[in-house]
Amino acid sequence: MKTTISSIIPELTDRIEANQRTFVVTANPEIVMYANEHEKFLRIIQNADYVVADGIGIVIGSRLIKDPLPERVTGYDIFEQLLTWGAANHKKAFFLGAKPEVIAKLNQVISTKFSGLEIAGAYDGYFKDEAPIVEAIKESQPDMVFVATGSPKQEEFIQRNLNTTNGLFMGIGGSFDVLTGSVKRAPKFWQNAHLEWLYRVIKEPARISRLAVLPKYLLKVRKQK
Template identity: 55%
Template sequence: MNDPFRSVKIMGIPFANTTRNQFINQLQTRIQNHQNTFVVTANPEIVMYANRNEPYRNLILKADYISPDGIGIIKAAATLKTPLPERITGFDIFTGLLKWADQTQKKVYFLGAKPHVINLLTTKLAANFPGVQVVGARDGYYKDESLIAAEIKAQQPDIVFVATGFPKQEQFIASHRHLTNGLWMGVGGSFDVFVGIVKRAPQFWQNHHLEWFYRLITEPKRLKRQMIIPQFMWKIHQLKKQNKL
């Protein structure tokens, strides 16, 4: 793992110990220098999954950077007395890099989400970020991965955003990142939020670190997934006790 930020480990997963702006600036520098870069944005759900799935854990440990996506990660770091400065969400990195790509005419490849979301995405990009060179936009329901890989190899994008959810998006990146010396990043549901299909929590909820609760209220089906958070924090408190022994 490339680590200019002196990472903080939580359950063995090293998180970039930096601010959002510094993190995005570092990614921009690597893109400009054509450095192959794999970014994972990890929340408690991903950490817990990696804890019980060794192949996935080994895969994400090969990433260049892992960002603390989720207030649960920030709280865990504070509990373990190794605080991180702030949450760095996948969506914030996604939109930050899009704005920069618009200004610098970078080539970007988009993979994931439903077909109508991808259609909305390309329409919104053309209207709001005309400087972004969209060299590919495929939905996440592809049947032939080799065709996607061939397209990426031919187009040589500066950035590849994969929005197929974990672990699929990280598995895809790990298998194909050699195809172009750009930035590869899994962004989960960011395409849906970007086009307005899924509403991000209002600023009040974000400021009070209650974005997860807003999502739960507006999407009750997420209850099972959200139950991972108390399980995660229980494990963190267990680790804290062990470290005191």
């Protein structure tokens, strides 16, 4: 979807205020390539209300096909701005994902930094049975549900449980880790230079194998062009 961070936030908040159920996918080359190879997952992505370019590779790909996207719109930026809006408007948010210790930190950060936001529920991502979590969402009826269990698990969970509340659902990968300071986000210089991915690899060398997806994705885009 061709959008910017400044335009998508008011659209999403308007939908939340109208109790209009919304599914947001934050797409990067890994997600797109996985969807290309798994038809069921592709249908999940295609059924989302918004698919934003969370990954500079998506933006580069759009330029290759001469249909450029205006900018990268990261899931973390949407997440943080929705938390700020939610705190100012006394909304309820539900959090699912990350490690138990990260969820414990998340509760503290939300209570301190976003004190006007009600925590409808907060569960780590190491669950074996999702039934109690789904029931908690049904009972609390949050305005926003943020799932940070990694793709494709987070999108699959959302697809299965979209009907539990008339709120916004968004898969946001490692955003809980970033918000709590468990993982440091790239400084602004790296972000502005579109090198946030390189910063993450330098800080977490184990991620280097994931870089192989980007050239494969761009090659596929060029072929389809």
